[in-house]
Amino acid sequence: MTGDGETADEDTTDDPVALITGASRGIGAATATRLASDGYDLVLASRTESDLRAVADRITAERGVEVRVVPTDVTDPAAVQSLVDATVERFGRLDAVVANAGTGEQRNQPIDDLPLAEYHAVRATNVDGAFYTARAALEPLRESGGTLVFLGSFKAKYPSTSTPVYAASKWWLRGFAHSLAGRAGPDGVAVSLINPSGVPTEFARERRETTNVERLDPDEAISADDVADAIATAIGQDAPGAITELDLFRRDIHERF
Structure with missing residues (x-):
């Protein structure tokens, strides 16, 4: 684990352990705080170490649980495997994984004008990153009888004319999550998909002129x-x-349809 001043041969913990990707802000940071309040030791991953450390320092001060920071690009399968391996090496267990890392394209961009780099970035993070996370985490989750949670979207269930690439990535994720539940469930792993409607965070701030905030x-x-x-x-x-699936929508969500 990076920069925490402790070695891998320390005593392992009896506390449950959760790993969260995309943990530096928004839903990931809120989830870290919530699970810390339930007594989970945490491993937080995202690409930006300084943002992760700010979240970790706050939680450590408020909750008193152990929080480790591992800067990770979820589009790199070797990095994701190293993240999971380091978690198990330090704590001796892994009870929950929240595959939260995600991004989106510019809103209302015609498909024929959408930069291919944006398409590839959304696919790499939302599809490949979720797959790499699941692939690396399944073995330790089998050992603990743990839970793998994917962060979906209401756009995983309805068409989105404003963000079709993002929506398609979440439709893929929904199919993968349910199919994986059929494979992993008999091995004792719970697979859950959470589909929120729009959340006021800075999601995809690097590509959008106006964030959800x-x-x-x-x-x-x-x-x-x-x-x-x-x-x-x-x-x-x-x-x-x-x-297996939980829809968390604002109460008037269907009014738009």
């Missing part, structure tokens, strides 16, 4: 804390039960 009314939208509570609810299910 600026675009959505926080009094009328699902919050990052709401999503974190839903993720914690899925993780908290005891065997043999599992939440």
Whole structure:
């Protein structure tokens, strides 16, 4: 683990351990806070170490759990495998994985004008990154009888004319999550998919002129804390039960259709 001043041969923990990707802000950071309040030791991953450390320092000060920071690009399968291996090496267990890392394209961009780099970035993070995370995490989750949670979207169930590439990536994720549940469930792993409607975060800020923080009314939208509570609810299910899919929509969501 990076920069925490502790070695891998320390005593392992009896506390449950959760690994969260995309943990430096938004839903990932809120989920880290929520799981820390449930007594989980944490491993936080994203590409930006400074942002991760800010989240980790705050949680450590407030909650007193152990929080490790591992800068990771989820589009790199070797990096994701190293992330999981380092988690198990340090803690001796892995009880929950939240595959939250994601990105999106510019809104309302005609497909024939959409830069191919944006298409590849969305696919690499939302599709490949989720696959690499699941692939690396399944073995330790089998050993713990743990839970793998994917962060989906209401756009995984309805067409999106404004962000078709993002929506397609979440449709893929939904199919993968349910199919994987059929494979992993008999081995004792719960696979859950959480589909929130729009959340006022800085999601995809690197590509969008207006983020959800600026675009959505926080009094009328699902919050990052709401999503974190839903993720914690899925993780908290005891065997043999599992939440395979949970839709968390604002109450007027269907009005737009």
